[in-house]
Structure formats: C-alpha cells, structure tokens
Amino acid sequence: MLILASASPRRQELMEKLNRPFLCEPAKGEELLPDHFPVEDAAEYLACHKAREIFEKHREDQDPPVVIGSDTVVICQGEILGKPRDPEDARRMLRMLSGKKHQVCTGVCILSRELEKSFSSVTHVEFYPLSEAEIDAYIATGEPSDKAGAYGIQGAGALLVKAIEGDYYTVVGFPIARIARELAAFL
Numbered sequence: 001m002l003i004l005a006s007a008s009p010r011r012q013e014l015m016e017k018l019n020r021p022f023l024c025e026p027a028k029g030e031e032l033l034p035d036h037f038p039v040e041d042a043a044e045y046l047a048c049h050k051a052r053e054i055f056e057k058h059r060e061d062q063d064p065p066v067v068i069g070s071d072t073v074v075i076c077q078g079e080i081l082g083k084p085r086d087p088e089d090a091r092r093m094l095r096m097l098s099g100k101k102h103q104v105c106t107g108v109c110i111l112s113r114e115l116e117k118s119f120s121s122v123t124h125v126e127f128y129p130l131s132e133a134e135i136d137a138y139i140a141t142g143e144p145s146d147k148a149g150a151y152g153i154q155g156a157g158a159l160l161v162k163a164i165e166g167d168y169y170t171v172v173g174f175p176i177a178r179i180a181r182e183l184a185a186f187l
Helices: 007-016 039-060 087-097 133-138 158-162 169-171 176-182
Strands: 003-004 066-076 078-081 101-111 116-127 161-165
Touching: 003 007, 007 169, 007 176, 039 066, 039 078, 039 101, 039 116, 066 116, 066 176, 078 087, 078 161, 087 133, 101 169, 101 176, 116 169, 133 158, 158 161
Parallel strands: 003 066
Antiparallel strands: 066 078, 066 101, 101 116, 116 161
C-alpha cells in the first residue's frame, strides 16, 4: 500500500502520474521547527515529520505501507515564508518577493518498515516587480491563502514569475520525477 501524507490536490494530481494506486491520509501534527533550525533543512524536516506520523498509525498493519511525506517552504532573504496567516500577511510576503529572486525548497520523505529516504529539491524563482494594484488583485483571487510564500505558480501566480531555475514541480510542491526514482527502491 502507498500512502500520500497530504491533503494537497496538487500533490494528489502529481501522484497519479505514477500509475500506482495510493491513499491520501493527511498528517495532522503541528508544523513546528526546533529553535535556530537551518532554513535550508526545514522542508525536509517537516516532510519527515509528516511521513513518520502517518507511518506510526500503520506500523502494526499486516502489510505496512510505504508513506510519502512532503513539505514546501519559500525562502527569501533568509526568512522562511510559509502559508500566510491572513491577507495582510500575504501582502507582506508578496512585497518581499517583488522584483527579487528567492528559493522554493520542497522536502520529501519516503518511509517503509525497512527503509527511509529523504531529500530536498531546490528551485530558484525570480518575480517581476509587483505594483500594489497587482498584489491586491492577486490576493483578491484567494489563491495565496494556502500557499507557501503566498503564491501558486500553477495558478494565477504564474503571472508574477519572471524566471525559474530548477524543477518546476518543486515549486508546485512535489518533485515527481525525483520521487519516482527514489520510490523505485521501495516497490
């Protein structure tokens, strides 16, 4: 059995590309980092936390599952930009990203009874300079509310992006080609 430890529709859609049956069972634990944790390791740490939470629920199953956990963070000027708390927080993040390069880091953890593998995939993204009107219009779409860094590249947020360097699917939140390769060791 293969379990995706996520409720993200984007991750579910990308999992379907594997052509393997899977279940979705979102982790419910809090996404907290230890104090002074390195920002570049945050996504992988959180992905492992999610995968382990779901695996523990199934550890005693007759046929324990392979669990995939994933988490995405946006890093700008050394600060982790998670999901915005409210529209004002989204506005702050989008102003910070305006006209600048930032990193999107997606951590992945694949876990079974016999094996655990984790990795981080990093993509560099550059935004166009954004006017206040563009920021307000994007916030009005509602899209920023549940996205790390207050934008989704696969939606209307694509209009904010000047360039990317790296895996597009890392920015979406699930580097599926690398996941498929790592998953081969489990199946």
